[in-house]
Amino acid sequence: MFIFLKRIFKLAKEIILKNKEIFLANFIVFIIFLSLLNFLFLFLKFKDYLIEKIEKKADISLYFEAGTDINEIDRLKKALEANFQIKKIEYLPSEKVQEELLEKYKEKPEISQILEEVGPFFSVLNIQTKNPDDYEKILDFLNQEDTNKIIKDVDYFQRKEMIQKIFIISKNIQWLAFGLSFILIIISLLIIFNTVKLSVLTFKEEIMIQRLVGASDLFIKGPFIATAFLSALFESALTLLLFVLLLFIFQKPLSNFLTGFNINQLFQDKMAYFFLFNFSISFILHSFFTLVGIKKYLKV
Amino acid sequence: MILFENITKIYKKTNGEQIFALKNVSFEIKENEFVILAGKSGAGKTTILKLIIVEEKPTFGEIYFENTKINDLPSDKISQLRQKIGIVFQDYKLLKTKTAKENLSYVLETTKEKDDKIKTKIKNLLAFVGLEKRENNFPEELSAGEKQKLAIARALALSPKIILADEPTANLDPICTLEILRLFLKLHQMGNTILLATHNENVIKFLKKRIIILEEGKIIRDDKNGRFII
Numbered sequence: 001m002f003i004f005l006k007r008i009f010k011l012a013k014e015i016i017l018k019n020k021e022i023f024l025a026n027f028i029v030f031i032i033f034l035s036l037l038n039f040l041f042l043f044l045k046f047k048d049y050l051i052e053k054i055e056k057k058a059d060i061s062l063y064f065e066a067g068t069d070i071n072e073i074d075r076l077k078k079a080l081e082a083n084f085q086i087k088k089i090e091y092l093p094s095e096k097v098q099e100e101l102l103e104k105y106k107e108k109p110e111i112s113q114i115l116e117e118v119g120p121f122f123s124v125l126n127i128q129t130k131n132p133d134d135y136e137k138i139l140d141f142l143n144q145e146d147t148n149k150i151i152k153d154v155d156y157f158q159r160k161e162m163i164q165k166i167f168i169i170s171k172n173i174q175w176l177a178f179g180l181s182f183i184l185i186i187i188s189l190l191i192i193f194n195t196v197k198l199s200v201l202t203f204k205e206e207i208m209i210q211r212l213v214g215a216s217d218l219f220i221k222g223p224f225i226a227t228a229f230l231s232a233l234f235e236s237a238l239t240l241l242l243f244v245l246l247l248f249i250f251q252k253p254l255s256n257f258l259t260g261f262n263i264n265q266l267f268q269d270k271m272a273y274f275f276l277f278n279f280s281i282s283f284i285l286h287s288f289f290t291l292v293g294i295k296k297y298l299k300v
Numbered sequence: 301m302i303l304f305e306n307i308t309k310i311y312k313k314t315n316g317e318q319i320f321a322l323k324n325v326s327f328e329i330k331e332n333e334f335v336i337l338a339g340k341s342g343a344g345k346t347t348i349l350k351l352i353i354v355e356e357k358p359t360f361g362e363i364y365f366e367n368t369k370i371n372d373l374p375s376d377k378i379s380q381l382r383q384k385i386g387i388v389f390q391d392y393k394l395l396k397t398k399t400a401k402e403n404l405s406y407v408l409e410t411t412k413e414k415d416d417k418i419k420t421k422i423k424n425l426l427a428f429v430g431l432e433k434r435e436n437n438f439p440e441e442l443s444a445g446e447k448q449k450l451a452i453a454r455a456l457a458l459s460p461k462i463i464l465a466d467e468p469t470a471n472l473d474p475i476c477t478l479e480i481l482r483l484f485l486k487l488h489q490m491g492n493t494i495l496l497a498t499h500n501e502n503v504i505k506f507l508k509k510r511i512i513i514l515e516e517g518k519i520i521r522d523d524k525n526g527r528f529i530i
Contacts, residue, residue, distance in 0.1 A: 007409045018397045209393045212353065213454065214382035215410045217375055298375070300355060 004222075012226035015203075022199045023227075027235060029195045030286070033188045034239040034278045040181045041274075042263060047177045049261045051170040056128070058163040059088075060135055060156040062142075063122040066094070068150045076147065077125060084138060088128040094121040122152055132167035193289050200293030207297040217298055221291060228286035236278035243267060243274070301462060301493055302329040302352060307361035309347050309517075321347040323517040324361070329462070329495060334488045336526065337497040338504055339514035345497035348514075349464050352495075353385055354378045366461065383410065386455030390467035392447045394439040400426065400450050401435040407457045425453040429483065445476030452483055462493040469503055481506055 016023050064073060070093075077089060092100070098121045105111040129135060135156055142151065156163075210220050247254070247264050254263055267274070309322040322344045329335050337345045350356040351363055354373055363370050370381060395403050401422055408418045426432045429449035431442075439447055448468055455463050465484065469477040481503060488494050488509075498504065504511060504526065513521040 003412065003414070011406075014398075014402075206395055206397065209395055210406070211379070212355070212382065212387060212389075212393065213407050214379050214385075214458065215406070216379040219379075219410050 008219075008222035008226050011223035012230060015223055015227050016230065019199075019202065022202055023231065026195055026199055026231065026286075029192055030231065030235045030282055031239050031242070033192055034235060034282060035242060036184055036188055037281065038239065038243055038274060038278070040184065041277075042266070044177055044181070045266060046258060046261050046263070047173055051173060053260075054166050054170050055087075058132065058166045059126055059128045060138065060154060060163075062125040062127070062151050063153040063155075064125070064150055065152045066122065068123065072150055073123065073125065076145070076150075079145065080127065080138065080141070083141060084134045085130040086127065087130045088126075090126045092124045092126065094123045097121045097124055132164055135163060189285075192285055196286065196289035197293050200290060203294070204297050207294055208300045211298055211300045220298060221294065224290045224294065225287050228283055228290060231286055232279050232282035235282045236275055239278050240271065240275050244271075301331050301333075301366060302495070303364040304328070304348070304351075305362045305364070307351065307358045307363060309344075309351065309356065310359040320517050322351075322358075325514075325517070325519055326361075327512055327519060327522060329493065331461075331493055332488075332491055334484075334494045334507070334509040335496070336504055336507060336509055336511045337495065337514065338499065338511055340499055342516075343499075343514040344517040345499075345514060346466055347517075349387075349466050349495070349497060352464060353382055353387060379410075383458050384461045386458070386460035386463040388448070388451050388455050388463065388465040388468045390470045392439070392451045394447060394450060394454075396439055399436050399438055400431055400442070403439070403450060404454055404457050407454055411458065421457070425456060428456070429453045443476075444471050445473070445479060448472060448476070448480055449483070452480070452487075456487070460492075462495060463487060465494065465496040467498055467500075468496065469498070469500060477503070478506075 073091060077091060080086060081089060098115065101115050101121075102112055105115065127138065129138070139154065139156060142154070207220055244267070247267055251264055304325055304327050307322050307325045308320070311319045311321055313319065325344070325348070337348060339345055347356065351358055352365070352370075354370055358371060365381060365384075373381060395406060398406060404422045404425055405418055408421060413421070422435070423432070426435055429452055431446060431449055431453065434442060434446060434450075439450070442450065448471075452463075452468075455465075463484075468484075469480050472480060477500075484494055484496065485507070496503075496507070508526040510524050511521070511526050512519055513523075
């Protein structure tokens, strides 16, 4: 086995060194493809961050009558959690509401003074659902449960249109990201397939001769799989290096543009994952397209 | 060693027309025999060689190599069979990106032979065909005769049971032709079985070996004494 692997890698080295131009072309195409995949990955992460940020702005608040029993609020909270796909539900007692408002306006003493004078504040239940349609259903549910005597106000109606718009925007962003990624990946795969196919064509005659003089399928395919391994190794390492350099150079403008989204940190945290992902994708594509390409010449 | 039993090979053109490359051909080649396949171009000589190395499959009939039917071998068995057969092609079929030495080492490395033994074997093979000084030359740097000698060395690399040669002197001048034919005779004297296809009358007369003459896919003569009379 060791002798076999040694010979396979020796032949792979010969293939690369004697066909430098072809491998350089493949190398460049693959680095562009891997960079595109990495860019898409970061873009999708940014999209998730953006959508989360937008969706955080969509919620409804139930304001309770002063003196409402906490047990009744807790019962209602549990009923909502049981009946709807709740993303986040948070109860704020009146004291906490007042505390938060005072904290918010601590720089403006005139407003703080008014806040301390007025009161008591209403307790609030802030609700975020996974599905925007659920907000209407929650209102129906509240009517059925006959909660009028404990709920003073619901702020949904004032914000209904805005909430619906937020969900439409986030859905559109999801589709745009998905569509863009799909189109770019398909185009890249076609380019890669044709580049590899052209490379294989160069080896057509040699493969047929090798087969005629008694080389086994594995002995012919082996060096191509080994070249795929070596190419994938160098391509993934270089792509990673390229991204590290680019992110370092454009650190400042990127952090200004992607407010709050730390792309450098994300890349650093997932560096090993990026390398493995790039290596696996490159190795699989190189091997698959090459083996598909040489298959017909092995029939000799 | 090789037995052809009622072999018919039909090629189909894209327009559906059938071409009979071989019609009900039967013959046997025994160990240590030197057999010449003779006939005009298109007589079926190359088809017979292709059938022996399973590059083509017969339409009808059965082919045996060392008592094993080889009509329909799976891919892995085909390479095992080809390792037992040394092949010399008219157009040499050398690996262009490899030197003379590498062309031989490639074939030898398909086996489990150790590297030091391979090196010794390559030296011996190159010396046998007189190319010891050309080991680092690429095929395009060799003359036609040298290319064919290298192809013969490659055919001998795995100590084959039989050597097949398809018009091995077709592209050579008379002097080179003589050198190559002497090499084949030497190989035969050393105990090798040889099947050589040619349409060259001078080659047939020089070799004076058993001759199978083909015409339009049929055997019209099988003469043990090598008489080239139709």
